[in-house]
Amino acid sequence: MKFIIQRDQLISSVQDVMKAISSRTVIPILTGMKIEAKQHGITLTGSDSDISIESYIPAEEDGNVNIEQIEEGSIVLQAKYFPDIVRKLPEKTVEIESDENLKVTIRSGKAEFNLNGQDAEEYPQLPKLQTDDSFEISTDLLKSLIKQTVFAVSTMETRPILTGVNLKLADNTLTFTATDSHRLASRKIPINDTDIEFPTIVVPGKSLNELNKILGETQEPVEINVTNNQILFRTKHLNFLSRLLDGNFPETSRLIPDQSKTTFHVKTKELQSTIDRASLLAKEERNNVVRLTTKENNVVEITSNSPEVGTVTEDITVQIMEGEELKISFSSKYMIDALKAIEYDDVKIDFTGAMRPFIIRPVEDDSILQLILPVRTY
């Protein structure tokens, strides 16, 4: 195998693929990165068994030459050193060559690295997913769906199914739902150009976080393919494959109250800053609990107190307050997470009493829903 490649192209692909590579894996060859050269381009592959990422660099694209002097072949390189080496090479192009003894030479300018490779034949084959049952959404919309839900997955392995995000495609609607059983985040979008449906599946939160990091802010389409135990996200030059979680995701729709006893509208950022300040003194307390009290004249009071340190109080003026008086306590962290995910200037909050879950939604968009369970403080 041999080729000469633009260093910047290689750096960016290597960075993407590294997101799937773990130094702690039971299959030793998976600590390496597979490099495969064909006349039409180079493919880099990394995997930790849960997530697999393939990044493709075409030899030519849009009239630009990315790779030259290609001799076909493949090799596996230790991933621990390769990214730093590529990043620090002196020239704009890099020559990579491997011989029959699996010795790899990396040259750039006067610098020459000689590394021990491993046989690419020993690298596990990635499952090939069928591309028939696929649908597309734009990259930036997929990133929004991930960001608005994935933070609510459970970090506890006691109920593994809750460490994933529930995806459902039915009636031309795609729904992402995550819950750690103290809060819930969900977002729906219409998918019009497809007949396919898939039953409820659960994608590990970790996979979606890594996918979000790799995808750029672009409107290019992502093709999504689901089988029994895998999901594939495919962009122009990237295949991102994740296993699914086994088990039944809890039915969450009945958690969501369909009536409201107290409602107000408020500026998202204003409430977020107020809650943030109120949580400052509660740093070490469990869950950073703050209390919200409705007052007259469209005023809501946010308070928190930490017996040893002191108290904090702040009034915030809300728009359109309706319904009963309310005193309720909740985790400031959950509230801040939810408000950050909203992505709209104004939110509507619906309460059904101090002991019942409450709902936060953008005033102008019912497709995003954040639910938080209050904390009992009396």
Add this chain to the structure above:
Amino acid sequence: MKFIIQRDQLISSVQDVMKAISSRTVIPILTGMKIEAKQHGITLTGSDSDISIESYIPAEEDGNVNIEQIEEGSIVLQAKYFPDIVRKLPEKTVEIESDENLKVTIRSGKAEFNLNGQDAEEYPQLPKLQTDDSFEISTDLLKSLIKQTVFAVSTMETRPILTGVNLKLADNTLTFTATDSHRLASRKIPINDTDIEFPTIVVPGKSLNELNKILGETQEPVEINVTNNQILFRTKHLNFLSRLLDGNFPETSRLIPDQSKTTFHVKTKELQSTIDRASLLAKEERNNVVRLTTKENNVVEITSNSPEVGTVTEDITVQIMEGEELKISFSSKYMIDALKAIEYDDVKIDFTGAMRPFIIRPVEDDSILQLILPVRTY
């Protein structure tokens, strides 16, 4: 005590003073920050017994009003919460008030914090240094002196005196020297406007690192005062006081070879990048050892090898090579630290054999000297 202060001014002073405050201290009140209000301005004080910092905010300066409605008094506030509170307050001004029960109220906009303070009478008095025996240097020059030497202090507590930087003022020359016994960094500057001299003193490396962080890149003067066991750095609005280390700093002048058997000049950045690449494979080896070999035609070869991973070789063209052939091994980390500290484009390296310390100096400036002991690899 009461005053209304510009929040940005307060934030910047609080950040400076926090550098002296540690949450782990044997004197509980030192986990707090002392605030003292006088009609002419506010003084914040923090200390961990080793370092003490006082930051002064004048009520008025250059026609701008920083502080209003001052009622004199003083209080000690828990430093753990105070910086975050001030940083996150909603408005541009902050009102701080304390009452006779040591209750402190912080108000900004509609936010109100009520904190428990401590009696400022219980806060230790900082020693007052005499200002007679002082000399001045510019802030940016002091920062250079620190950066060019402090990285070479020892991090091991086995020889505590080596964890500090040796300062000497004699014959109108100020010298900073640091060594961890494997390498040495030193810089001299002339001090013309003073008659004072002080014997060799040793300032903790940690103190100088904190001082460097607080001082801005400016040519404003810093006044330096030394007594038996303290050093005071004083700028317009800041007093930075550090204890000195007890003990005798080793006599280092005889370590420095006065002859050279092999010499070359080289571009600082080029050598630094080459050494950096050569060290990539040696990450886990002790000291990241690289080898330098002189070759014909003004070429120097840098190599490194890590039996399991592979080898790296790079030739670098040097200017003016004189003297004997040489093969020498040394820590890449020490070499990179030394080259980073040089601050000049071209360096001169003088070797006196593979087993003897070698010297790195800017070609155009003899006042900066970096010395490294080689590593035995045969």
